[in-house]
Amino acid sequence: MAKENDVELVSVSKLYGTTRAVDSIDLRIRGGQYCCLLGPSGCGKSSTLRMIAGHEAVSDGDILIAHRRVNDDPPARRGTAMMFQSYALFPHLDTLDNVAFSLKMQGVPKAERRRRAMEMLDLVSMADYAARVPAQLSGGQQQRVALARALMTRPSVLLLDEPLSALDPFLRGRMRAELRRIQRELGIVFIHVTHSQEEAMALADLAVVMKDGRIVQAGPPREIFNRPATAFVAQFMGGHNVMTQGGRTVTLRSDAIRLSRGDADAHRRATVRDVEYQGPQVHVALATETGEDMAAILPERTYFADPFAPGDAVALHWAPEDLHHVAAEV
Missing domain, CATH: 3.40.50.300 (P-loop containing nucleotide triphosphate hydrolases)
Structure with a gap:
């Protein structure tokens, strides 16, 4: 350049x-x-x-x-x-x-x-x-x-x-x-x-x-x-969940979350609030037991292989390396 x-x-x-x-x-x-x-x-x-x-x-x-x-x-x-x-x-x-x-x-x-x-x-x-x-x-x-x-x-x-x-x-x-x-x-x-x-x-x-x-x-x-620097950046850019894990603020990409109906090895438990079909992917809005609003983005085929409906109880899973620590300032 x-x-x-x-x-x-x-x-x-x-x-x-x-x-x-x-x-x-x-x-x-x-x-x-x-x-x-x-x-x-x-x-x-x-x-x-x-x-x-x-x-x-x-x-x-x-x-x-x-x-x-x-x-x-x-x-x-x-x-x-x-x-x-x-x-x-x-x-x-x-x-x-x-x-x-x-x-x-x-x-x-x-x-x-x-x-x-x-x-x-x-x-x-x-x-x-x-x-x-x-x-x-x-x-x-x-x-x-x-x-x-x-x-x-x-x-x-x-x-x-x-x-x-x-x-x-x-x-x-x-x-x-x-x-x-x-x-x-x-x-x-x-x-x-x-x-x-x-x-x-x-x-x-x-x-x-x-x-x-x-x-x-x-x-x-x-x-x-x-790698958003702050919670504000993560929220503004979209596609992230901002939450507290081990006393620290972390972000988690919505497409890094896997949903299941069982409780084994769940990182969070939640209730499905809403489901939005977006063509190649499906956006699932969630309310966790701890009062957090979260979202998962699932590939269309994955979602429709076992679809969830509002009111369903689900377990949330993710890989530890998908968590990213950020400054708490919003």
Whole structure:
């Protein structure tokens, strides 16, 4: 990865009056990485993105892009481009001129800016729609046009603010694959804000989980999912049970639990509260004898070989090595 395009945040804070939206965070995103900032609403992820873009002033700390401090630089001088949640395409311009607009503002001759705009439309598989206006495009197509427009300035860092939230689930899946393909092809840093754990795990080289303006954990998605640092991370990422074992807080993946009708060697006993069929797997909600809410995820074939119903008494089993100790803070 090209180190010259690293993005680094050093003790960065953002205050809105007395409210500390971002609290002295440190983060390094290496050149060529796809980074997802994720967390619940109000955790500071969008404020962080806007500070990197230059749309919000940094209250304290430094932002470095390609080893250059950019705190005082306007957005146009940072080498960044931003794709907003609202695509904000010009309704009276066709696709080609929407993409070429930023170059028109720079005084680039018409033939040159249209040639470069067609290159970007080719990249996002929208060249066949160059003559259409936004009203003639689907939501997914409009998003591709907005992405092409953001890339027209040839940024070293592309910033994406919940770009998939307006799309239906099928299109979200397709556009995730397209974003990853384009990022790999361009080899530039993508920083993508999302509240979706699924989105972050599908896209990110580096996932950054935030809470209350701070970074709780950062690393590859698989590492975060399998070894959450805190109970909050485990609960936010989903697919985990948080419980007390031997006086310590531990997490246990829901798909690591085996259910049986007998009591032999049970780690917990519970009652089935609910069963949710999810296609390749079945989600079983459980209430344990000790008052804990837990969940097991079973492969479809395993579940239907001996299905459980709400009200059934079950025994819970797992391997000791599947328990992961975490900080109790939630």
